[in-house]
Amino acid sequence: MLTRRQILISALTSLAGGTLLKKAGAAPPENEKHPHTKPSSKHQGRTHYTPVVTPNGKTLPYKMKNGVKEFHLIAEPVEREFGPDMKVKCWGYNGQTPGPTIEAVEGDRVRILVTNKLPEHTSIHWHGIFLPNGMDGVGGLTQPHIKPGETYVYEFTLRQHGTFMYHPHADEMVQLAVGMMGFFIIHPQKAENPRIDRDFAIILHEWAIHPGTYRPDPAVMLDFNIFTFNSKVFPAIDHLVVKTGDRVRIRIANLSMDEHPIHIHGHAFRVTATDGGKIPKAGRWPETTVLVPVGATRDVEFIADAPGDWAFHCHKSHHTMNPMGHDIPNTLGVTQKGLEEKIRKMIPGYMAMGETGMAEHADHVKHMTGPKNTLPMMMGKGPFGNIEMGGMFTVVKVRDTLASYNEDPGWYKHPEGTVAYRLDKA
Numbered sequence: 001m002l003t004r005r006q007i008l009i010s011a012l013t014s015l016a017g018g019t020l021l022k023k024a025g026a027a028p029p030e031n032e033k034h035p036h037t038k039p040s041s042k043h044q045g046r047t048h049y050t051p052v053v054t055p056n057g058k059t060l061p062y063k064m065k066n067g068v069k070e071f072h073l074i075a076e077p078v079e080r081e082f083g084p085d086m087k088v089k090c091w092g093y094n095g096q097t098p099g100p101t102i103e104a105v106e107g108d109r110v111r112i113l114v115t116n117k118l119p120e121h122t123s124i125h126w127h128g129i130f131l132p133n134g135m136d137g138v139g140g141l142t143q144p145h146i147k148p149g150e151t152y153v154y155e156f157t158l159r160q161h162g163t164f165m166y167h168p169h170a171d172e173m174v175q176l177a178v179g180m181m182g183f184f185i186i187h188p189q190k191a192e193n194p195r196i197d198r199d200f201a202i203i204l205h206e207w208a209i210h211p212g213t214y215r216p217d218p219a220v221m222l223d224f225n226i227f228t229f230n231s232k233v234f235p236a237i238d239h240l241v242v243k244t245g246d247r248v249r250i251r252i253a254n255l256s257m258d259e260h261p262i263h264i265h266g267h268a269f270r271v272t273a274t275d276g277g278k279i280p281k282a283g284r285w286p287e288t289t290v291l292v293p294v295g296a297t298r299d300v301e302f303i304a305d306a307p308g309d310w311a312f313h314c315h316k317s318h319h320t321m322n323p324m325g326h327d328i329p330n331t332l333g334v335t336q337k338g339l340e341e342k343i344r345k346m347i348p349g350y351m352a353m354g355e356t357g358m359a360e361h362a363d364h365v366k367h368m369t370g371p372k373n374t375l376p377m378m379m380g381k382g383p384f385g386n387i388e389m390g391g392m393f394t395v396v397k398v399r400d401t402l403a404s405y406n407e408d409p410g411w412y413k414h415p416e417g418t419v420a421y422r423l424d425k426a
Helices: 004-023 172-177 339-346 359-363
Strands: 063-065 068-083 086-093 102-105 109-116 125-127 151-157 162-167 182-187 198-207 226-229 240-243 247-254 260-264 269-274 289-292 296-303 308-314 380-382 385-387 393-399
Touching: 162 172, 162 247, 162 296, 182 198, 182 247, 198 240, 240 247, 247 289, 260 296, 289 296
Parallel strands: 068 109, 102 182, 198 247, 240 393
Antiparallel strands: 063 068, 068 086, 109 151, 125 162, 162 182, 198 226, 247 296, 260 289, 260 308, 269 296, 308 393, 380 385
């Protein structure tokens, strides 16, 4: 419990911080920038919060039993289509990876049944959530391991709100590497003001899937070749569809082996929360890129005030690519005249690349052949040609008018005179 001294210090700090921000000419408080100070009519209904959208995923249903919300998670092998013509044999929950998003409200009593249909034991940890020690899910430390065929029950009262995760704490090197993870979102008891209009949740992950194979290699610790949003690669990743003026929250979680700088185009967001809780308003700052550390979550919020198709991606350039050969010679600037024909006699379909850069790879995707179940490095297409991305990349589609959030509005129609153009020589 906070003491009177702590409350006084906190109040004075916030007041001083606000004064300094105003003197420095900083942006006004976030609620002053938002056009809606009250919940809009489109949100009136069964909940006081905006349900989370998990792109390419779903929310886990529950049953009410004597005042307790009861969920059921099944740990099992799953097959996930990362992109066109690439299916990966993973492990996950309820037929998918990442597992379904659990949504509840601060103060809820929850009961989660976890059934193990894996070929080895497992456990499940509620990452960042305050609960009794015996419900923490660390196999061997706080509970016995869940053996194949067994069901364990976790039950606790939610004492906080925010963006959290669930994942195993048993044979983690294997089980995390092959996709066992999911979101646990706890909404506050009272409606947020200003209201969140669109609330998205994206898990960052990276995989080692050798060309021509179907299973992630858990022995690889650093040299990954597939990078995903919610176990999908661009362009198979859902676009984030919003309306002009919407307050948008994107919850980003990272259970991979690397930190990821996630960048948005056309807007600046504020980092509003971590898995440790809300960041006081005086401590938030505007960014266009947020670094999401390993084993952490970050919530970012922004007003979608610029119509268009805006890129949202990891800014490590090789994380926006699909299977890459990391141990090949550098041929940039090397003349390969005549070499391609000679090699093609031994390797049919071979293409010499890299002499003038790798853009030609995207231009010749349809002509490339490779091992079965292996994606090209870049395969997205847009209204002006190839979008030379293929991993941690998607598009935030902001529109003045929308028929539905659930329908892709197509590519943005730019007003006349607002598209960069080629300068023809006189």
